[in-house]
Amino acid sequence: MCFRVTSATWGFSTNVTESNRRRMLEEQALSWKFGRVSWRKATSLSWARISDPAARRQLQILAQEGRNALADDRFAELMQLIADMKDVYARARVCPTTGVPGAATCDWRLEPELSRVLARSRDPTELLRAWTAWHDAVGPQLRAKYVRYVQLANEAARLNGFRDAGEHMRAPYDDPELESEVTQLWAQVSPLYRQLHAYVRRQLHRHYGDLVREDGPLPAHLLGNMWAQSWKNIADLVVPFPDKQGADVTPEMLRQGYTPVRMFQTAEEFFTSLGLKPMSMEFWRHSMLERPVDREAVCRASAWDFCNRKDYRIKQCTEVTMDDLLTIHHEMAHIQYYLHYAEQPYIFRRGANPAFHEAIGDAIGLSVSTPRHLQRIGLLNNITDDYETNINYLLTVALDKVVYLPFAYVVDQWRWRVFSEGVENMNGRWWELRMRHQGVLPPAPRSERDFDPGAKYHVPADTPYLRYFVSLVLQFQIHEALCRAAGHPGPLHTCDIYRSREAGRLLAEVLSLGASRPWRDVIRVATQGATDRLDARPLLDYFQPLALWLRVQNRERGVVGWTTTSQETALFARWARPLTAAAPGCAVAPPHHLLVI
């Protein structure tokens, strides 16, 4: 079953046609029917008679996942809703935002056109147009569908024995304390984020003037990314020692004539240098490494397991950039996981928890992006290892990793609350959370006619997002453990495990376990007995030199954290409630959260 539905989904994603869409939906319906039969069997068994712990684990995983408890018609409606929402997101097109009046046909996509404007433009008007065009093209079309999706996802969760769909999404972590642990991890790291936020704000104020208030939140369109989830694209505006050498080797890759295939071979060689497995012959024959010229494809990067222990693929519209080289390592780490747990029983062929699948690739990325590694593979020469170069490097990594934490935290905090508290003021609550934790504001007034969370793929696509938050903490724990196994002597941020067989052996051991053991046992294996908990200390140790530098910078120059004025909170006001008659004697002006539309 899995092979057929995966092949049909692959067929559509790499060649978007109506007939391929139909074939994919038919195969999905078939596989869901098959899944519901095996689910009913699994949930009908009297578990008491099953003594083998591995069998019980498999049944538990099978019984709690999926929405098989829904009645056929509701199930079909929910699947259709998710497919429609993904379709709205994939088909969204906007008019060019370069401000050329009466410009050509309105065929700009998120990737590459709009993302490129957000990454490269330094013109606030153009950035505002691109940000607003995308959010207005997608959100309003999704809101009503999302409301119905929330109802059905909650119904499915309750039929499965969960309080709501949020609890259902958290089930793979099998940890009743998960929410408080995640909040505690964020509390541990948020002081570092606020220091970074204050420093970047000062640099942006220098560049954009009063568009950026010196003690306020940052306007979301100036940060180099459609969701402000990574600020690496504005590194040139904020890096403290611009005359020092940077570690972006994109120009060198172009100079050396790198092609997408060569980038994949470079990534493969990283893994084989650790003693891990090479990509299979099927991988090289069937993967889609570049945007096809003769047909339309879904261009989001992804890794695919065809469930037959030999066919594994990556689909990526690769461009020759350092960013894409890191993404290739991220996707190929998913393939390494598939390859290493292939011998496990089917149900255990998955990450120890969803965050493990994400953390491996990014942990590898922490080695690959070091100047030392780039020198070892010939993309950087005469590197200098002085203080300023290290601060520059740590800042560019922080613009990706530290910045990402509050965003990743907010996505599922918002979603879990919608599942548990309802669908009123979804947009206002989205921006309240983003303002409170990320210190970011919408660049234009937003109301409940908008649905800005829908502008982020994983929300309409029903893809849980907590995995990426937990992965950020976990990847530094894994990186630290691999560096210790590799015998790395210096500070964590200079470690490159390339060619270390000891690190490779430890990694292979972790990957081979799949989901056969509770994930805390797998953390204990990965850290060679150091801990069985999620722990932000390795992350904080990694950025320690930068944290010190930021504190000195900020102590002398200004406020850390942000305040908001009433007109700023009015930017994302709730849909104006009818004004109650003012009680005698109280001020006539409406409370600040009511937006006069």
Ligand SMILES: CC(=O)N[C@@H](CC(=O)O)C(=O)NC[C@H](CC1(C(=O)N[C@@H](Cc2ccc(O)cc2)C(=O)O)CCCC1)C(=O)O
């Ligand atoms: C069949 C299937 O779906 N397979 C799964 C893998 C599996 O589960 O087996 C898969 O391929 N998922 C795709 C997804 C793609 C990306 C993504 O969505 N990234 C997040 C978060 C993020 C951001 C920065 C970062 O450094 C790392 C992650 C975002 O862009 O917001 C896009 C670019 C990178 C990762 C992925 O690889 O995780």
Ligand SMILES: [Zn+2]
């Ligand atoms: Zn991933």
